[in-house]
Amino acid sequence: MGVRIKLRRVVQLSFFLFSIYTWWRFYLFVKHFDEGTEFVPRPVSIEAYLPIGGLVSIKNTLLNGYIDPIHPAAMVILSAIIVSAIFLKRGFCGWICPVGTLSEAVSFVGEKILPRIRVPEFVKVIKYGLMAFFLLTVLMMDRYEVAAFLQTPYWAIADVKLLDFWLNPGTLTIIVTSLIVLLTLFTRNLWCRYLCPYGAFLAIFSFLSAFKIRKTNCVNCKACDNVCPAGIKISEKKEVSSPECIACYDCIEVCKTKGLYMDFLDKRVRKEVYVAVLLAILFGFVIVAKVTGNWDSALTYEDYERLMKIRKFVTH
Template structure:
């Protein structure tokens, strides 16, 4: 199965941003021991509500590290790459929702702060502490063989974002069923196996907003997929540039100026 399409200016730009966030977390935080995250959960949640899962595909350090691990695995172990077949894949993805329920229990009943220090959150119980230990293994090693393993099967935040975007559909990918020729090219380049060709719209369906399916994949005679913001079509490249600029500016203000 082809996991990634040919690189384009959009994918180069996206991957450069992904590398920045992954390197910031793993190089500064893990290798140099600097306790700092270039991230505010308030802004992440706000971006999910306003712009869909853009954070997941562009600014999440874990998602980015998993993505690069997958690309390395494709180069080093091309014959060992595989996706978990159905129906096992479907049921394994559902495991994130009990995890989401567990962490919601910590936040609402036990009073553990989700918007505070993440390390303290994970240290609050033995299970959550073991989860964060397994998290790095699932992000850096397993994706060498199973693409996007953590995002698909372990990320409880992604489970929560899916639910949010199922209700709040400000930003979504639309498929024109009248022009779609069912070529399946968009399905082959989707890293999360969302299968855009089988849906009328994609919002909260495990999509990462990587925009592979929108990046010159659909045949020009069909032009069936488009990105919509508040019902208006918008160019994915322009959208990405505007949202990333706004996200970085807001993050700077929150972390360094107002220190909320």
């Protein structure tokens, strides 16, 4: 059991470290323009942190028939994650997302040293409310507004503005972030379960997935309930097809009777096969984007040199 559980941790840790590396490289890229340090190429993968812009880009492609050349990777990455949710439920949340990994790590520490605080399930309305706000904002934009947004200086340096936001957080940002971390010590995966609009967005698409967890030979030991990162009461269900399920396989691994399994159209799917398909979808989109020339930004060194000087005056 230990070896198999480690697979998800290895995948999570790998993407988490890659995320840190990406942000560090991006910091050095920005620092070059601010302080004249050695030039470091901009890591394109930073665009994974521009999901709302990526959604606008998807709408632009559908309505206006062309791919945004400024941050095409934002659309590519978001599209890959959406497709993965349609076929594999919220595997991105359970295996890839660095914020989810950090949330689970903080929760793990809290569970070892602090008492638990039970949060009512209806609190999940917060993340769905936030998701609805962002989604409706994008849906209400017409084709001209979409195209106009993608041509603004703000969109051109949205990634830089995001870095500035976290390097120089305001008092409210510090308070809210600290409060979320503190509460996560007492409540398992607080952000992911109750606040994350990205997870709520993927939950919509996960309804289309044929993957579900089935149960046989249950002795009601509740071991599955205790390990579920999403807080699903698996022992009380005949099968789990909930949009909250992040397909982590943790419940399957701890089942004492081996009566839990991941099902796809009446076929059992091993953990290794599942994650292999998940990674194939994500990296497949990236490869196609690179081959077709829809990965790298059209912004030049000179463009960034100009935009960096005025970014304090650039707003939504």
